[in-house]
Amino acid sequence: MSPRAPLVADAHRPREGGADRQAVQVAVGVLIRPDGSFLLTSRPPGKVYAGYWEFPGGKLEPGETVEVALRRELREEIGVEIGPVHPWRVEHVDYPHALVQLNFCKVHEWSGTLHMHEGQQYAWEQLPVRSAPVLPGTVPVLEWLSAERGVGWKP
Numbered sequence: 268m269s270p271r272a273p274l275v276a277d278a279h280r281p282r283e284g285g286a287d288r289q290a291v292q293v294a295v296g297v298l299i300r301p302d303g304s305f306l307l308t309s310r311p312p313g314k315v316y317a318g319y320w321e322f323p324g325g326k327l328e329p330g331e332t333v334e335v336a337l338r339r340e341l342r343e344e345i346g347v348e349i350g351p352v353h354p355w356r357v358e359h360v361d362y363p364h365a366l367v368q369l370n371f372c373k374v375h376e377w378s379g380t381l382h383m384h385e386g387q388q389y390a391w392e393q394l395p396v397r398s399a400p401v402l403p404g405t406v407p408v409l410e411w412l413s414a415e416r417g418v419g420w421k422p
């Protein structure tokens with residue numbers, strides 16, 4: 268666990284799995300084009316928070332590193348082979364459905380054409396983003412990007 272308190276996404280709903288549940292590891296890719304735009308995708312129907320916007324990625328499978336999981340998830344979900352993976356930030360979010368550890372990585376190079384294999388929508392975004400609603404665990408990333416770029420955006 269991080270020494271920082273997790274972001275609490277919904278304080279009013281009961282926690283699934285009890286108070287001492289383990290964090291689910293998630294690999295998340297922040298794909299950034301040379302013009303600074305970044306890729307957001309919508310969560311597909313049938314998943315928790317369906318229709319919310321996020322950075323593409325997903326849960327680690329047993330034995331996977333963050334990098335291996337990210338390569339697999341982006342191949343499966345959006346059809347691209349990614350180049351170098353740059354670990355960036357780690358965040359914990361205490362959702363009612365799970366406690367998650369989000370391992371955000373920046374990716375500047377990839378090959379292949381975007382293809383949404385799970386019926387998602389996608390958008391190349393700039394700050395402030397137009398896509399809404401954004402997943403609670405994704406909002407801090409937009410703040411980090413804003414701070415890096417000196418944009419001064421707050422949700």
Ligand SMILES: Nc1nc2c([nH]c(=O)n2[C@H]2C[C@H](O)[C@@H](COP(=O)(O)OP(=O)(O)OP(=O)(O)O)O2)c(=O)[nH]1
Pocket residue numbers: 293294295314321322323324325326327360362365367369402403404405
């Ligand atoms: N991919 C992604 N997940 C995020 C972000 N922010 C955030 O809170 N999450 C959370 C939502 C989910 O609880 C978890 C990701 O799990 P998921 O259900 O999408 O993973 P998955 O693709 O492996 O799903 P599945 O195979 O179990 O259906 O991380 C984000 O920006 N991107």
